[in-house]
Amino acid sequence: MRKDSVRVPSARRVCLERQDMKKTRHVCYYKSIWKWNGALMALPGIVLIVVFIIVPFLMNVGYAFTDYNTASDVPRFIGLTNFRNMAKDRDFWLVCTNTLKLILTYVIGGNVIAILLGVMITNVGRKFGNFVKTSIYFPQLLSMVVVGFLWRIMFSYNNGPINHFLEWIGVPPDLLPQWLGVPALIIPSISTALIWLISGYYSIIYHAGMMNIPMSYYEVSAIEGASKWQEFVHVTLPFLAPSITINTVLLTVESLSAFAVPASMTGGGGPGRYGTTLALWSYTTYFNNHQYGKAIAISVVLGLFAVVLAFIELKILLKKEVGNS
Amino acid sequence: MKKVLALGLVFCLLFLTFAGCKPAETATADATAADAAAADAAAADTAAPEAAQSADTGVLNVAIAADIAPDSVTEWTKMFNTDYPDVTLNVMLEDASNYEVTLEPLVAAGEMPDVVGIGCTDWFATLADKGYILDVSGTPGWDAQLDVLKDMYTSRSGVHFAVANGVETELLYYNIDQFTQAGVTSVPTNWQEFLDCCQKLKDAGFQPLAVAGASPNNLGHSFISFGIAHEIVASGFDPDWNVKARDGEYDFSTPEWQAVLNKAVVLRDAGYFQRGYESADLYECMREVSVGEAAMTIQGSYQTGNIIVEGGANIGITTVPWNDPGKEQVGIVIAGDGYAMGKNTTGNVDLATKYFNYVSFEHADVYQNMSGTIPPWKDAAKDMPNAKVNDKLKAAWDASNALVTKSLEPQQAFTAIVYEQVKQFVQAVILGSAEPSQIGDYLNPAQQEYLATLN
Secondary structure (H helix, E strand, O other), rough: OOOOOOOOHHHHHHHHHHHHHHHHHHHHHHHHHHHHHHHHHHHHHHHHHHHHHHHHHHHHHHHHHHHOOOOOOOOOOOOOHHHHHHHHOOOHHHHHHHHHHHHHHHHHHHHHHHHHHHHHHOOHHHHOOOHHHHHHHHHHHHHHHHHHHHHHOOOOOOOOHHHHHHHHOOOOHHHHHOOOOOOOHHHHHHHHHHHHHHHHHHHHHHHHHHHOOOHHHHHHHHOOOHHHHHHHHHHHHHHHHHHHHHHHHHHHHHHHOOOOOHHHHOOOOOOOOOOOHHHHHHHHHOOOEEEEHHHHHHHHHHHHHHHHHHHHHHHHHHHHHHOOO | OHHHHHHHHHHHHHHHHHHHOOOOOHHHHHHHHHHHHHHHHHHHHHOHHHHHHHOOOEEEEEEEEEEOHHHHHHHHHHHHHHOOHHHHHHEEEEEEOOHHHHHHHHHHHHOOOOOOEEOOOHHHHHHHHHHOOOOOOOOOOHHHHHHHHHHEEEEOOEOOOOOEEEEOEEEEEEEHHHHHHOOOOOOOOOOHHHHHHHHHHHHHHOOOOOOOOOOOOOOOOOOOHHHHHHHHHHOOOOOOOHHHHHOOOOOOOHHHHHOHHHHHHHHOOOOOEEEEEEEEOHHHHHHHHHOOOOOEEEEEEEHHHOOOOOOOEEEEEEEOOOOOOOOOOOOEEOOOOEEEEEOOOOOOOHHHHHHHHHHHOOOOOHHHHHOOOOOOEOOHHHOOOOOOOHHHHHHHHHHHOOOOOEEOOOHHOOOOOHHHHHHHHHHHHHHHHHHHHHHHHHHHHHHHHHHHHHH
């Protein structure tokens, strides 16, 4: 090795390098401290989620494979029996069909009404804006059971305001619809009540989405001579795609877990099982039949159903959003 | 300093998260303490007066139903607080149409209240067998109640688990004025006369019978009660069917069982039910009768106060003529809901017993006076001299009680899993989406599922 190839650092250079190293160590030290502090700060939240959501969920899934009920001293593992019993139940397909019908009517109807209300809120003058928003949002403040009973009265065959109105406009008594008595009308009736309940909330989301659309697009469309409908279809709707995505997923999950309104409107899911959804079926299996294992198996299926549907919806709708297509 | 505060907060939150958790050993220790208290209470009768006095302080957790006479709970609480000023009484209201919703989570959490309102169903008998509900034999209420109620509130393993708040039956409520206007001169006493009566009412422009088609709970103990009473019990086909169905395999697809709802279908097909019966709930149904929109309804005697209302229609009450001509009527016996003692959580069985006796016997008249139910006592004149019972109801109850053959209400005879299917089945038949002959298709699989739950 040549002697001159070895660089002997000057005293000043050594000093500067030491200072740099010190600085770096200092920064690294703080970075590491903050990293651990951040994790520590999140720990209570994580623990709460694990203790109150993850663990019960896993326990729940576990119980679905047992014969857990009041009479059982210790829940026994029975494999897929609960799932088999559920699938063999004479009402299984009817309840699944009811749930799907509710999803369809609720998600489509809920979105359409909420968009229309959102447009109304956006266009109504500032003077009445707050009043309209409050009025539309008001049902959201009511208890679901109250809403159920309220709409039970609305749809009452003999004394409901809806049938009184139909009678008043000339519909003969024999042709008055039995909103909660004829199988084909029960789920749409429940859906109507649910849409009335939630449309205020979802219209606020749409309203917020509409407020974020740049005015220049509307100005251009006006200059181009677009009609209001064209403006809505070609400007408003495409920009609302992210709101539609989130609302559709939320409405789907909400319709799957809908329980209190159908229960109070239909007296527990009747007549027969024509008003029973999967969530309500799980409830009655638990509290009326006392078959906890089977009720939990139904709720597990319901959960899987929700995950799959939400995944499919997100896959489709995210592609349609502006910038993602 | 900030870091110290943040860390302190983190540990506080973590501590709070787990603060509610109780190790199993502690829970067991509590149960043992409760058992010890129960043993103490057993000896309390002979204890010194000072000991009894010391038991009058403490905390009691009670869950009482407030459905038919909600004010009775408030009244009891006021009275008990006056009589026992040193006792802290925590009262939870129950929904009498679904006790389980209140009690199931408490049972699962091991927090059964000291005194609970319960229904006379198989589920509560099971809770008694499992030790969640204590034996109340020896209490004044238990000793005084009718023997039939004692039978109904005795579990499989012989636990005497409740004192009823009344004794009930199913009756026919009818509009006296509409009967007169339709030319019905006497109340029907058999099935044929009942059909004639319905036809006359229909011809006169009245809606003969109000049915709560949208209320499976109500349908679960009206037509089917009498179907079983006549086709299964009175016919001699299988009077002990409920014991057999509870303890082992049972076939509900026999011709006798297939016939239990035939008469209900006859009424439906003849158009005797009110318009819109498919979506009428129980209260709509009773309202229609009480205001004269429908002429008759078959309901439990506990509904008398909801049907005979001040300013309403002129209503009469009679026994239900489901019997074929030449055969006897059958009375339905229903145990009113009852009061029981939960496996003690406060550890003060003596005090819990005092409250139990207070509501179930000593001051049971508070509920009776408000609800108008038939007192559950063998000697009502002695045990509840101030009972207030509607005269028409009293007469109808006496007539029903005098019938030789008796049958149980389905809710109190079927196991929970099977009964849930009974309700679905009756509703499906009433709506026309199932035939009476399909009863086995509904009940047999449920019976199999029930048997599978027995460990």
